Amino acid sequence: MSLLNLSLVTRAFSELIARRVELSPAWQPRPRPTVSPLPLDQLSGAGLSFYLYHVNETPQSRNPPPPDTASDATRYQPMGLELNFQMSPAPAGPSASELHEAQLLFGCALKVLHDDPEINDETEVAGARIFEPLGLLGARNRFRAQLIPVSPSDAVNYWTAGSTAMRLAAYYAVSVVHLDPEPVTARAGRVFTYSISAFPSDQPFVTASDSRVDFTLPDGTPQTISVSPAAVAYGGVLTLTGSGFVGQRIDLLIRGGGDAAPRVADQDWAVVAQPTRLTATVRRTIDGRVVLPGPYLAMVRTTRIRNDRPITAVSNAVAIQIVPAVDALTPLGGGLFRIDGGPFADPALLPEQVELRLGAERLSRSVGVPAAGQFQIIDSDRIEFRIPAGLVPGQDLPLRIHVNGAESPPRFLRVP
Known part of the structure; x- marks a missing residue:
């Protein structure tokens, strides 16, 4: 799921670190530490700085498929981001004991992000979901933090040179955060292609699918249109036309994108077959399994008895849509x-x-x-x-x- 407010990522990790450290045996009986999004130099008291300092676009998400062929502009595609954070402890004062306290907090925070590098809908601390107060629960976000190996000689580049001493810090890359795209306002029409195939004599062949759509115009005038390829709602009639729909048994087969094999329409679909035409009433289930709206392939299967042996043949597939009512x-x-x-x-x-x-x-x-x-x-x-x-x-x-x-x-x- 995408988002536009990057502070939600910062707040999610800040909440996770603060709550986990509070429960750490090494930190108790101290109170919950302060984890701030401010840079270290702007913290006014003891705590931990979890500061977002840089953003990159992830290469693997630069060319996603468009959500619709009519909305293929870049603005309709989510932007995959990698967020770079600097985590630094801030001591309460200049004394050695206060510095040791800050280093303890830093060690506890490192362990939190090592033990729980990913935040998702299931991440919780003491029964409280991290995403719930942020309004992200149920959006299927997954934020993963990875410690960036920075050599001591390179770490000095993150701090301003001068009389100020270098600061203790760790660097994390959080990915993948998807930036909200523009909402899709137009959709392309349905486009299906025909294939040319050779079929032996008397084999079932489907030429087309169609359905009837009844609706009422704003002025109250009833309208009926024929749609081909078929776009049929639940309770509507699907019609397949072709040839060779003959035999001792005629079955309608429906296959969706997630089906391992075609499903056979049961008695509730009221399949009626003639030599060149087959009709069926679309239902919400086939043999107790749910039929969701979406694109499907429809086929006709015939069974004939030849020399006391059943001979089964399956037609070509044609595209249909089952639409919500x-x-x-x-x-x-x-x-x-x-x-x-x-x-x-x-x-x-x-x-x-x-x-x-x-x-x-x-x-x-x-x-x-x-x-x-x-x-x-x-x-x-x-x-x-x-x-x-x-x-x-x-x-x-x-x-x-x-x-x-x-x-x-x-x-x-x-x-x-």
């Missing part, structure tokens, strides 16, 4: 609306794979009651959102939901 759009007052349909949530879906747009505005996701321009996923079948501020009352705007790249059927909302 929007069954109802209900105003709740105060600019708040509820969407019933889905599915909008699943353990296999990442948070960034669910998007909601109203007109040209992309709404941000909220974990609590949504504010203006935000949406909250209540459960797999329900979303609540609040329209952005500044919209013109009476304006009709298209409502679009993208789940795993699949866009919901057309739906319009009139701004109250």
Whole structure:
């Protein structure tokens, strides 16, 4: 997950060091130490400076694939960063005992970053999650600190030459921190390619897939359009056309990107086959396994009996999309609306794979009651959102939901 506020990384490691050192047997019974983002020379009392002094772009993240072919500009891609920190102890005063105390703190801090070099959603100290007070919990961030080997002769370059003595310090590189990109505001149309293949006689061959989309225009006029390749919502009818759909048994096979093998549509899909046409009603599960929105490949498998032996043949694959359904759009007052349909949530879906747009505005996701321009996923079948501020009352705007790249059927909302 990307972020824009680099201070969250500094604060995360500062919290980790302070809490771990407080529990260290070598440090007790002393109180929790002060870990400051200020450079060492600006600290007014005893503590530890964890100072961000340099930033580099990581070479391995300079050329990521674009989030969408219609948004391939650099500003739409997250920037991978490596943050360089200098960690130095600040003694409370000039005495030897105070300097020894600072060196003890420094040793405890070194051990913390050696034992726990990575901070993620699971990192906790005494039952308290490090990311929770920073608002990063659940965003799937992973920050890893690595000690940079700096030779004694090179360490002097980090301090201003003169009468001031060199300071005790360690240098860390924290990676990979992804800087927030600009939100994607446009998506490319669906593009699929056809292949030319040779098939023996009487073998199943799929020419095309299509589906029917019913929706209502803002003026109340009902519309029906045919979409090919098919983009079918749950409960909608998928149609495959071709030839050779004959035999003692005809099966519809569906395969998604994460499937090890095609899945066979069960009785709930109500598959009806004719020699040149096959229809099926798309459901949320196949044999008890969830079918998420997204791109799939559809195939036809035929089984014939020849000389008392079953002969099985599988057709070529054609691309289809299974899209999230929007069954109802209900105003709740105060600019708040509820969407019933889905599915909008699943353990296999990442948070960034669910998007909601109203007109040209992309709404941000909220974990609590949504504010203006935000949406909250209540459960797999329900979303609540609040329209952005500044919209013109009476304006009709298209409502679009993208789940795993699949866009919901057309739906319009009139701004109250």
